[in-house]
Amino acid sequence: MRRRTIVASLALLALAPLAAAYNVTDKLSVNAVLAGAGQCQRLSEDAGFDDECEGALSVGPEISLRPTDNDGLFMKFGFATGNGLNTNAEEGRLRSPFALVTWAADLEDDVENINGRSRDYLLTAWYKHTFEFRNDRTLGATLGIIDSTDYLDENAYANDEYTQFMNEVFVNGNQDLDKTQVAEIYYRLVMGDHVAPTADIQYMKDEMKEGGDDPEGWILGLRATGNFLTIPLGSTAPVYPIVVRFAHTI
Numbered sequence: 001m002r003r004r005t006i007v008a009s010l011a012l013l014a015l016a017p018l019a020a021a022y023n024v025t026d027k028l029s030v031n032a033v034l035a036g037a038g039q040c041q042r043l044s045e046d047a048g049f050d051d052e053c054e055g056a057l058s059v060g061p062e063i064s065l066r067p068t069d070n071d072g073l074f075m076k077f078g079f080a081t082g083n084g085l086n087t088n089a090e091e092g093r094l095r096s097p098f099a100l101v102t103w104a105a106d107l108e109d110d111v112e113n114i115n116g117r118s119r120d121y122l123l124t125a126w127y128k129h130t131f132e133f134r135n136d137r138t139l140g141a142t143l144g145i146i147d148s149t150d151y152l153d154e155n156a157y158a159n160d161e162y163t164q165f166m167n168e169v170f171v172n173g174n175q176d177l178d179k180t181q182v183a184e185i186y187y188r189l190v191m192g193d194h195v196a197p198t199a200d201i202q203y204m205k206d207e208m209k210e211g212g213d214d215p216e217g218w219i220l221g222l223r224a225t226g227n228f229l230t231i232p233l234g235s236t237a238p239v240y241p242i243v244v245r246f247a248h249t250i
Contacts, residue, residue, distance in 0.1 A: 032061040035162045035225040037103055039085050039200075041096060043217035049097045056082035056107045058162075060123075070132065076124040076147075078106035085219070097215035098204050100180065103223075104161045104171040123147065162225050163188070166200050181205045198223045 023029045038055035058080040065073040084103050085096045096102060112120050126144030133139070149159075161171045169182045186200040200223060205216035 027066050029064045030062065031064075031227070032059065033162055033225065033227050034059050035105065035223065037084065037105075037166070037200075037221055037223035039102055039166075039219055039221040041085055041102070041217055041219050043097065043215060047097045047215035047217060049095065049215070052085075052095065054082070054084045054095060056080060056084040056086075056103065056105070058105045058107060060106065060162075070130045072128045074124065074126055074128075075122070077121050078111040078123045079121055080106060080108045080111050083107045083109050096219075097217075098180075098206055100168040100182065100204070100206075102168075102202060102204075102219045103166045103221070104168040105166075124150075162223075163196065163198070166221060166223065167202055167204075167219075180207070195224065195226050198225070 036055065036057040038053060040053035042051050043049055061077050063075045084107060086101045086107060087094055087109055106123065124145050124147050126142050126146050128140055128142040131139045159171060165171065165184050165186065167182055167184050170184060183203045186198050188196055188198040190196045200221035202219040204219065207214045
């Protein structure tokens with residue numbers, strides 16, 4: 001069955017700061033993002049899950065090395081404590097009834113035993129060489145561990161779970177359900193160049209393929225992001241203090 005996702009967005013009070021990684025030398029640059037979030041869920045009575053609050057902390061250092069104009073090496077790491085409402089690592093159970101996670105960040109279970117290959121904390125690591133031809137034509141070849149969403153998803157307004165939307169449907173994710181409705185609004189306050197607290201509210205309603213209970217409820221979140229090696233904090237995309245987004249997947 002073909003799945004369609006209908007998304008509508010509303011942005012208020014637009015600001016447009018730029019970001020640039022901290023250059024250790026003209027060939028080496030580093031960047032690090034520290035993000036912590038707490039979320040509380042209030043669910044319908046038939047959801048089968050408890051109303052509870054959970055938090056998580058994620059750190060994502062990156063290293064970029066360009067020994068020549070045609071060669072580049074990139075490594076991205078992920079370290080985290082806690083899984084928020086996504087899972088309960090100790091009990092091995094989901095905390096939330098929804099098919100989509102409420103914070104699509106690289107949390108504790110995501111950065112350990114990645115893809116079942118006993119790889120921990122190393123998210124991406126690749127080497128790229130660019131071949132130059134006549135008439136300014138180039139061909140790039142990349143070898144290593146890559147994240148396909150870095151190449152396929154170019155949505156600059158909803159592709160950063162640390163500074164923009166938290167819900168998986170607005171980042172990069174798959175849906176294993178018949179229908180879902182998600183609405184999310186966040187208010188982001190940029191405090192200087194390196195710290196930005198964000199208040200976030202989500203409404204979620206799933207219709208499961210297998211039948212049974214269709215959970216719905218509210219997710220209230222408070223997130224703080226610190227980017228210590230980027231000036232200013234944010235991304236190369238415009239930053240919107242108030243953003244509303246709706247998604248209906250069928």
